[in-house]
Amino acid sequence: MTNSNFGSKLSFSRRKALAISGALLLGPLVPELEFTPSAFAQTAEQTTITITDELGREVTLKAPIKAVYTDLWYQTEIVRAIGAGDAIVAIDQTSNPKKNAANKDYFAKFADLPDAGNFNGPNWETIATSGAEVFFTRRNAPWQDAIEKLKPFGIEVVVVSTWDPKVLRAQLPNLGKIFGAEKGAADLAQLYDDIEKLLAERLNGVEPKKVYFENNADFVTSLPGSGWHDTIVLGGGKNIFGDITIANTGSASVHTYTVDPVEIINRNPDVIIHNGVDGQASGYAPWDQELLAEQVQRVVDRPGWNSIKAVQDKNVFVFNNFFFSALGKQIGALAVAKWLYPDRLADVDVDAYFGRWLKAQGVEARPVAEYAYKLGD
Structure with missing residues (x-):
């Protein structure tokens, strides 16, 4: 499967697909399974950074990230608003314009991305095979499960409740660093501060x-x-x-x-x-x-x-x-x-x-x- 926003995805054989399913069930018990998010991420110039998310968790990752799963339309909006919409490689059902006609035009760009379904209990295999480097989520989401399920694939979990005004404002600088979109994050922070x-x-x-x-x-x-x-x-x-x-x-x-x-x-x-x-x-x-x-x-x-x-x-x-x-x-x-x-x-x-x-x-x-x-x- 290909994604115009992110280059070619990995081709998974039946054997690898079964391995992924097993890994998602067993979590950290199968660390020998190696998963490379994408060829693009391999060649992009990235540096290691450590940020502190909303919950006080220190998260170390390679930035700027080139592939992200956004687990709710709030998350999708913020990533796009800072200018990093091309990094979105998978969505949940609330960001799928095919499932909400009211957003047919608004989220049209994401219509053909993998849909992991319900944000409270997503399809972990869809996320793991999407090429995502980061699971971008909220405090009222299954972030603990995400850490366990996605760790074998090198997918980091970043918690920022983008529906919470004060949390969003405090975390905008971090989001700019994560996505290499400091200017876009600063512009959004300015809009917030003006209000x-x-x-x-x-x-x-x-x-x-x-x-x-x-x-x-x-x-x-x-x-x-x-x-x-x-x-x-x-x-x-x-x-x-x-x-x-x-x-x-x-x-x-x-x-x-x-x-x-x-x-x-x-x-x-x-x-x-x-x-x-x-x-x-x-x-x-x-x-x-x-x-x-x-x-x-x-x-x-x-x-x-x-x-x-x-x-x-x-x-x-x-x-x-x-x-x-x-x-x-x-x-x-x-x-x-x-x-x-x-x-x-x-x-x-x-x-x-x-x-x-x-x-x-x-x-x-x-x-x-x-x-x-x-x-x-």
Whole structure:
């Protein structure tokens, strides 16, 4: 099999394929199996570097790497945004445009790459045979399994949760070094810092408004430890369920925590922000405004919700995660600030910042209005 982005892949005989399958099952028990990522990586001028990833793990690898498996669309976006998209040699199902029509154009470049399937339990053989030098993953992914399964093939594991704004910003210099894309990483860091500076200036002295964030399902919210919670805080809000702390074991619990609907009413948020529309996949393709409006109405029509301040003031928003999660959700934080404090950010054009992100992705800019809707608009 060949990959136009990365030259010729190795040809695996049936014997080698069986050996790989066995190695993935046995992990480090079969170190005698040698695997060369690619002919291109052999001839590229690389030097040994050691970086410290998000978890404090020291990872030594040859840089710049020329082949990477990105285990979620957040990871794919960041690698491409810093200018290293050609290094992606395998993807998971969320980065496969054939599996999400909303990203048909956005991820078209990766359509013919090997797909390792579900990001929570990927096909390790697909990754091992892809030619990847690095498994680029997140803290809420099976990174421990990846270390065990992929070590025999010389595939290093780098953990950077690119959905977490603060983690992403802290790790951008490392990503630049790993991929030999220091300029692209610095440009992305500048975009992040421009937003951070703006938020600090415009939100100085605000009394945080109470926000109920709902994540893709009725009465499901997000807690501290999730990027969603961070967007609320960075945007000048106060998560009404921010007082709930649970052990973050890497599971989805902090991202999708079910709450009592009566408690939502009792906590009386100033603003309600809902992620998602039933039946609509998040992606680059704009959402139907009628469907967004219908989702807003479904939220406000819940029994007893007419007593909530956010509903009374028509401060209810529904959005498409594609725009909100851009740049590790830093674009989302800016949108939250604009929604919560429209007077303070009256002259701030969120589209301008979002456009810089889309330019880094190599696609045409689109307005945030195509991905979000406010009650009463």
